[in-house]
Amino acid sequence: MKKVSLLALGAGFLASLAFTPEPVLAQDSTLDIVKNRGMLRCQLGTPAPGFYALSDDGKWSGFDVENCRAVSAAIFGDPDKIEYQSVTSAVRFTAMANGESDMLSRTTTWTLFRDTQLGLDFTTVNFYDGQGFMVTNDSGVNSAMELKGATVCVLTGTTTELNLTDYSRTNSLDITPVVFEDSNVRDSTFFSGGCDAITNDKSSLASTRAKAPDQSIFSILPETISKEPLGPVVRQNDSQWKDIVLWSLFAMINAEEMGINSGNVDEMKASSTNPEVKRMLGVEGDLNKGLGLEPEWAYNIIKTVGNYAENYEEFMGPKTVMNIPRKGSVNDLWTKGGLMYSPPFR
């Protein structure tokens, strides 16, 4: 009897937890909170090559880290006033909802469900990705349609898991997913033949291949089975904060389009005659007012973090382990046939 009543007690306690009404976050705007704290709390994932990696002396760097740095530069004029939070994908949205993080900048796919039902707002896309498969060459598989009955390694808590199921059901492939929490374990399982194929965003497949003792025996299949628009996320209902994160990204994209980079930004600021450049760098007009930032916010971003192309080269380009070519891909500027497009700075 005692055990039963104890169990009932526990159940009651847990149920009451579950039905507690939505906590109301203080009404302060996120910008004020961040300014008062003097630190931006930016959420990254557990290390993923290219996007966010941890060095042996404890520094974060990567393509998504640059978003955090840009926002920090826009607010404080210093790109390193950041407290990085690195959490597993299982708790990423809860950590946003409970106010622990100010922004989330990790490979998170923009979906209708996430945008509308998790209390979050997606800002924009800073990297267009798509899901693909990688197999060993001697498996003889040349197309994802030949994966009938295969075992496929996948990472938990991602949209890839859902896409894989959809793809398998649509094409009656009867794929068995093996779900891992740790990409190191997933990759070594694949290398040792524990799965017939591995699926993930194509950018990550490239980094998985770079881990293998012999890279030449793996190939990425041509199919792209999903759209994976990745970008930073903020909490819902704070449109000023959303604008700051959004336009920090646009500033980097627009800078590339205008031909401004961290090397020539001082020169451009001093001598450019282009009114849009002048407006953007805070020489003319008062575009900063609506954002609640200093006039030189965009200048600070470009000066300290760089423009989009610089970041891409540094973390994704051919000189890195990722080695994802940009020319002509969707991630190129709209003027060169890609999708990277910034609304005008006006």
Place this chain on the structure above:
Amino acid sequence: MSTGFDFLNSTAGFSIAWSIIDYEAGDTYFHVFLVGIANTLIVSFFAILATTLLGFVVGVMRLSSNFVIAKLASAYVEVMRNVPLLLHILFWFTLSSALPPPKQSLGWLDSFFLNNRGFYVPAPVPGDGFDIVIIMVLLGIVAAYGVTVWATKRQFATGQRFPAFWTGVGLIFGLPLLAFLALGAPLTFDYPALKGFNFQGGADVPRAFCALLFALVLYHTVFMAEAVRAGILSVSHGQTEASYSLGLKPSWTLRLVVIPQAMRAVVPPMISNWMNVVKNSSLAIAIGYPDLVAVFMQTSLNQSGHAIEIVAMVMLFYMTVSLTISAALNYYNKLVQIKER
């Protein structure tokens, strides 16, 4: 963020690698919860069974007079209990990657196969009339229980003994066997066969299951063995000698004198060990075994966003299991404890 348990009725759009109850992508989140529970329970059940048996063996081995065996057993105990379980699980999973790929599977009798995906066995397919065999098993159990009760009563009354144990075994296995043969063996087997990437048909357990089971068993055996060793040592030698001088055979001494007393010291730590096995099976996520935490607290939580409700349900499940185990064994413990008057 919306709260409440409505999401349990909505469709979970992902598939699960392996489950012992039917599941397909498109079932509800509540169904996922059940699949997770079933997968956790099955691995915990086998782990508890093997841990208890192996624990007795290793516990006795540590007391062995053979130097190598005793040292081997204590080395095993030290290595196992001083390294976190998570690392054990990763170790066995990594080690199992040395198994051959499906096309070069280790086969036995063309019906059992072992490869780096899992272990494949023929699946029994019951034919017409197989129900009767199952009814016979139940009948056999009831009859065996009856015989035991009768034999005990008779022994108390007349002092004569009756081989109730072997009669019981005969009843439980014999009755169904007779029925099975009489019905013309209504059972066929579905053999696993290599098709495309892997074996199809038959029954299988994935490699992650095997690795998890190995790690859980080897890790928790240590605590069981320590409990058994302490239990045996706690029975004073005088008890054995007294029992010999009363004329009991060594096997009776062990069964009627030593083990019942040793069990008093063994049961309490065994309770917590069993509870720990169930709880620690939640580390399965590290190697991709779809247990409750993996399919529900990770995947479902991620896809639905209902963190509080999901974690609460998971906690409630573990609480139920742990409290059931501890209630059952506490009851047994009360029966065997020394009655202080």
Place this chain on the structure above:
Amino acid sequence: MTDATQSDTAFRPKPSLPPPPNTVGVIGWLRKNLFGGPVDAILTLLGIYVVYLILQFAVEYGILNAVWTADTYRECLDINKGEGACWAGIGAWFNGMMYGRYPDEEQWRVNLGGIILLLWLIPFWLPKVTGKIQVGMSAVLTFPFLGSALFIGGDLGIFLHVMAAIALTLFVSVWLHVTLCYVAGKSLPQTLVSVTGFADKDDRLHKYVLMGAFGIGFVLAMIYIGTWELQEVPTTIWGGLFLTLVISGIGIASALPNGILLALGRRSKMPVIRVFCTAFIELFRSVPLITILFMAVTMMPLFLPVEINPPKLAMVIVAVCIFAAAYMAETVRGGLQAVSKGQYEAAQAMGLSFWKMMALIVMPQALKLMIPNIVGSFMGLMKDTTLVSIIGLYDILLMGKAAGQNPSWLGFHTEPLLFTAAIFFVLCFAMSKYSQHLERTIGGGYGRR
């Protein structure tokens, strides 16, 4: 003549024969311990073969094919094709796995804190030191404050400043005490009293002397700590083995007192206390630690006002302490049950109060009996702290995982795990050996003979 007869008739035993050659020496030992019978022999040979296989693999992987110097994991792979370990990576990541993201130039603070704690605990092993209980209590109760002052740094705040000063004073007193015990053979309080000439005065005056001395030391420590200029290192960037030890250290230190209180509460005659303690223990014992951690880190902030927003590490430590206390409570309860009723009755007959009875009669016996289980729980707790990696605290395990995702060390995955396993083995093995030592020394009289 008589002499001869006497010597002939006197009983003179023949010298005893040497034991059969196959029961002594190496051969005898072998026969007795290894080849007692055919089954024994087979088991022995099998055992030796297993050991041989394991050793062979370990030597090949860990030594013969290992790479000791390389700048990236790719270099290691080029040399040994993945057939041996890449210990070079452990070298590169050693600092990270020890201190996490703690800044390199500030790591001396962590080391200093560790050394202070070790020095504080050394008197336990010195036989001539008196008042070991007080020494231990001072370390457990006040070191955490000194430690956090040292590790966090920055602006200490008045509370931490005062507590750190108290800790520092106590630490210095402990070592003055130890020195005096060895040099003069007297404890620190005795020396203080005799030096100030109060030795022949009333006992109550002695107390004033000691308090005065402590006050002077405290003021000096306050001034000294006021001169510290330490850069602030927030807990969010703590990591590695350091973090593991902080979490498990606090968990271990708090487990015993909290566990004792809970266990006493569970045996209390007051129903409210009993039900509360029983529910608390059973609830937290019956769910996996990972769900408790998950609740603590992601759920608790939802229920707390934003202004409080405690750091993640604090939440984790609270969760670990609760979990450890619930486990320890059951261990202590087992010990309490083993103390015979007569002891309680005798203590009550002597007129001892409840707390005196517990502190002086029951607990010492119960805890002595339970030493192996208590240390077992400590080891379990230390191993369980690896779970904080799942909720994103960069402990030694997660730092090791991060290593394999760094662009230069992509795929460097097995070696950090082996290294972590080795570290845990050393720590836990030391603990279990120490517990056996304790069992032999203070458990004497109860142990099996």
